[in-house]
Amino acid sequence: xxxxxxxxAALLDGEYSGYQLAKxxxxxxxxxxxxxPQQLYAELTRLEAEGLVAGRxxxxxxxxxxxxxxxxxxxxxxxxxxxxxxxKPSFIRDDLLVKVQxxxxxxxxxxxxxxxxxxxxxxxxxxxxxxLLVRLRGDRxxxxxxxxxxxxxxxxxxxxGLGFERETREWCERIADVLxxxxxxPxxx
Amino acid sequence: xxxxxxxxAALLDGEYSGYQLAKxxxxxxxxxxxxxPQQLYAELTRLEAEGLVAGRxxxxxxxxxxxxxxxxxxxxxxxxxxxxxxxKPSFIRDDLLVKVQxxxxxxxxxxxxxxxxxxxxxxxxxxxxxxLLVRLRGDRxxxxxxxxxxxxxxxxxxxxGLGFERETREWCERIADVLxxxxxxPxxx
DNA sequence: TTCCCATACTCAAGAATCTGACTAATCATA
DNA sequence: TATGATTAGTCAGATTCTTGAGTATGGGAA
Numbered sequence: 001x002x003x004x005x006x007x008x009a010a011l012l013d014g015e016y017s018g019y020q021l022a023k024x025x026x027x028x029x030x031x032x033x034x035x036x037p038q039q040l041y042a043e044l045t046r047l048e049a050e051g052l053v054a055g056r057x058x059x060x061x062x063x064x065x066x067x068x069x070x071x072x073x074x075x076x077x078x079x080x081x082x083x084x085x086x087x088k089p090s091f092i093r094d095d096l097l098v099k100v101q102x103x104x105x106x107x108x109x110x111x112x113x114x115x116x117x118x119x120x121x122x123x124x125x126x127x128x129x130x131x132l133l134v135r136l137r138g139d140r141x142x143x144x145x146x147x148x149x150x151x152x153x154x155x156x157x158x159x160x161g162l163g164f165e166r167e168t169r170e171w172c173e174r175i176a177d178v179l180x181x182x183x184x185x186p187x188x189x
Numbered sequence: 190x191x192x193x194x195x196x197x198a199a200l201l202d203g204e205y206s207g208y209q210l211a212k213x214x215x216x217x218x219x220x221x222x223x224x225x226p227q228q229l230y231a232e233l234t235r236l237e238a239e240g241l242v243a244g245r246x247x248x249x250x251x252x253x254x255x256x257x258x259x260x261x262x263x264x265x266x267x268x269x270x271x272x273x274x275x276x277k278p279s280f281i282r283d284d285l286l287v288k289v290q291x292x293x294x295x296x297x298x299x300x301x302x303x304x305x306x307x308x309x310x311x312x313x314x315x316x317x318x319x320x321l322l323v324r325l326r327g328d329r330x331x332x333x334x335x336x337x338x339x340x341x342x343x344x345x346x347x348x349x350g351l352g353f354e355r356e357t358r359e360w361c362e363r364i365a366d367v368l369x370x371x372x373x374x375p376x377x378x
Numbered sequence: 379t380t381c382c383c384a385t386a387c388t389c390a391a392g393a394a395t396c397t398g399a400c401t402a403a404t405c406a407t408a
Numbered sequence: 409t410a411t412g413a414t415t416a417g418t419c420a421g422a423t424t425c426t427t428g429a430g431t432a433t434g435g436g437a438a
Contacts, residue, residue, distance in 0.1 A: 034280030091223035
């Protein structure tokens with residue numbers, strides 16, 4: 001039941017429809033979790049049945065109707081309970097890393113291409129996150145915002161996301177260079 | 190079918206039993222994937238049935254018998270095919286981040302404790318990885334090893350793991366400090 | 379000498395996640 | 409004026425991952 005708390009945490013910032021939530025979790029603006037739309041709709045249904053979120057129907061003229069959800073008091077209490085419990089460490093699980101692990105026993109060409117591609121994706125995401133940080137803190141500087149802002153949770157997770165994407169980019173670029181150099185130069189072990 | 194290729198990649202460095210593999214994937218020495226013993230035994234059985242790995246029985250006196258596995262030519266070809274295909278970007282999925290996302294709507298105390306704890310774990314793992322790097326490159330320096338070493342895959346994924354753990358540690362320490370400062374100082378938004 | 383830990387594995391059941399297809403309307407673009 | 413993208417969801421099925429229990433032996437510590 002991990003997605004459950006991720007959804008509750010995401011809904012703390014206001015009312016969202018399943019569709020909006022799905023975008024945040026799919027594109028990865030929500031830097032603390034990832035999930036597909038189908039999962040989110042199902043989870044929202046369960047959460048509503050448990051009374052942890054409440055939804056209201058919004059009738060729209062030009063678009064299909066939607067349901068906006070918010071966290072109830074019971075939902076906040078559930079989050080509180082969750083936060084007090086212990087968390088297991090998170091693990092890396094990445095196809096690209098598996099390929100790099102095997103890289104000197106297979107053709108390095110496609111792996112290098114994918115490292116370049118991943119570096120580009122990480123750079124783009126880092127930029128998005130950088131802008132999001134500026135938007136979240138408004139006109140204040142970071143230290144002031146973190147010391148006195150009223151809602152810093154999303155900012156803090158965003159900082160983690162930015163660090164992660166930067167690291168990813170640097171690593172990808174460096175490894176791609178190392179592999180290119182090995183192809184260019186003769187191997188004398 | 191992602192674990193499949195992770196197991197194949199892990200077995201490239203020699204022969205391992207399910208038990209040894211399980212330790213590497215559980216403790217996280219294998220920095221490119223994580224899995225529980227049950228999964229690994231099941232996966233090895235499947236891989237053997239597909240002819241991608243081959244095992245041999247090793248009879249032991251003082252310990253239960255074990256089966257050591259290695260990758261077959263077909264297994265290497267499968268890895269090759271996997272590496273040539275496209276990889277989806279990896280996403281963060283972490284309970285602790287969910288808690289931080291919610292931190293200013295719930296009691297921050299337990300979250301701070303868990304950040305401290307996670308920082309310690311990350312620091313310890315970073316140290317283990319640092320030592321592993323030294324062991325992997327032997328008496329060479331890094332640049333020389335990466336340019337001319339014969340088996341650099343594990344070293345490269347280890348570098349990623351080290352970067353990740355360092356980032357994790359820095360972020361956890363910083364966030365814990367921010368949250369402590371907010372508890373100590375009055376909130377004037 | 380009793381108890382726990384490490385080695386080495388197996389089985390079953392359940393929860394979580396992913397893949398892929400479907401409905402149905404409006405809006406922008408070529 | 410087709411075509412595709414966007415909004416807003418639903419359903420079924422497969423795969424993957426996690427939880428929990430169980431088997432069996434030997435070694436070391438209390």
